[in-house]
Amino acid sequence: MFDRLSSLVVALTLVAVATIFAALADGDALTIVLLAAAGTAAAALVYSALPGAAPADHRADAAPPAPVPPVSLLRHPDFALWADQEKEPLLGCDGNIVTLANDAAVRLLGRHIVGADVRTAIRHPAATEWLAGIDAPATLEPLNLVDFPRPGQRWTMRIAALSGGQKILFLSDRSAIDAADRMRSDFVANASHELRTPLAAILGYVETLQDMNGEADSATRHRFLSIIDREARRMQQLVIDLLSISRVEADRFRRPTASVDLAAIARATIAQLKDSENPRARDIVVAFDDSPMPMLGDEAQLGQLAHNIIFNAMKYGRPDTPVTVELHRDGRRARLAVRDEGEGIAPDHLPRLTERFYRVDEARSRSVGGTGLGLAIVKHISERHQGQLDIESEVGKGTRVSVTFPLAG
Numbered sequence: 001m002f003d004r005l006s007s008l009v010v011a012l013t014l015v016a017v018a019t020i021f022a023a024l025a026d027g028d029a030l031t032i033v034l035l036a037a038a039g040t041a042a043a044a045l046v047y048s049a050l051p052g053a054a055p056a057d058h059r060a061d062a063a064p065p066a067p068v069p070p071v072s073l074l075r076h077p078d079f080a081l082w083a084d085q086e087k088e089p090l091l092g093c094d095g096n097i098v099t100l101a102n103d104a105a106v107r108l109l110g111r112h113i114v115g116a117d118v119r120t121a122i123r124h125p126a127a128t129e130w131l132a133g134i135d136a137p138a139t140l141e142p143l144n145l146v147d148f149p150r151p152g153q154r155w156t157m158r159i160a161a162l163s164g165g166q167k168i169l170f171l172s173d174r175s176a177i178d179a180a181d182r183m184r185s186d187f188v189a190n191a192s193h194e195l196r197t198p199l200a201a202i203l204g205y206v207e208t209l210q211d212m213n214g215e216a217d218s219a220t221r222h223r224f225l226s227i228i229d230r231e232a233r234r235m236q237q238l239v240i241d242l243l244s245i246s247r248v249e250a251d252r253f254r255r256p257t258a259s260v261d262l263a264a265i266a267r268a269t270i271a272q273l274k275d276s277e278n279p280r281a282r283d284i285v286v287a288f289d290d291s292p293m294p295m296l297g298d299e300a301q302l303g304q305l306a307h308n309i310i311f312n313a314m315k316y317g318r319p320d321t322p323v324t325v326e327l328h329r330d331g332r333r334a335r336l337a338v339r340d341e342g343e344g345i346a347p348d349h350l351p352r353l354t355e356r357f358y359r360v361d362e363a364r365s366r367s368v369g370g371t372g373l374g375l376a377i378v379k380h381i382s383e384r385h386q387g388q389l390d391i392e393s394e395v396g397k398g399t400r401v402s403v404t405f406p407l408a409g
Helices: 004-024 029-049 077-085 103-109 125-132 175-212 218-250 262-274 279-283 299-316 347-352 362-367 374-384
Strands: 090-094 097-101 143-146 154-161 166-173 259-261 284-288 294-296 323-330 333-339 388-394 398-406
Touching (some): 097 103, 262 284, 262 323, 262 333, 279 299, 299 398
Antiparallel strands (some): 090 166, 259 294
């Protein structure tokens, strides 16, 4: 397509050719002038009607556009929104300056850390040295912060390097994992010790009887065999309790779905204890509501719970004093409580009574056959059934252990 200038040149050329032909054809002067004027006007009209030419393209000669600066990830509003949803502390740093701290980091370290040097925000000697060399690849490995932020706790810190000298620090609490590892180690050590003690007694008395070669009198032999029998039963009970606590812990996240009657379970447990040869069984006093106590539960585990707290009261209460077993409805909950009239427990021991193998009086506990696992089992069974365990005691007057369960319907 022609542009305006080309079209004007063509139009004027045609006018000139027409004028020349008119002159050659002996046209009069006026006709030639009019023809030239009309042609020129027509050419001007064509020139004005055509679109103007596009300006020359000088982009090749123009300077390249300035580069768009990259968007900072740490300053993006969506990143800050995501960071606040993270449960563990997170810090965003530009150089060594903290420019972003999520809610978890603020709760852990304080709001003043934003704008501060990261090496002073995380006040730990290992962190200061580690952050001073973050440009080295080896520093990308996680760092353990022992006794941070308080003694007895442990956190790990790791880093994600971004462009422009920016970085993100992630803090993870490992205190619970360390506590679980210590608990597991203590459990294995305690269980080994508890099994080794009766086993050593059994082996010792067996060897003694073997060395006597039948020379021991019947009274001595009977005494030794009685000790062997007692220690063997103690070891058997320990193994039973270890298996029980293992099963209860394996089931702790599975809520019971069977409908049971807590009152019937408690009555059956008491009847079983009264049928035993334990002389303290006659001291059990029952104070029950007449109505049933329906709940969702594991009948075997609830029976074990009732047995453990009643049997504990029989063991540690004074002889010929009542062991009172109460079961009452309290609104939409049922409370099973057992009270003895023993020596009682000092307040500083109460928080630790449900720890495995913990004993207030180790010598006395061993003499009555305690394994140190009874109340730990009670605690785990109670938690699985959404129950609440309470232990109250007064030195010289006795102890009351109660468990409250939600009722069904």
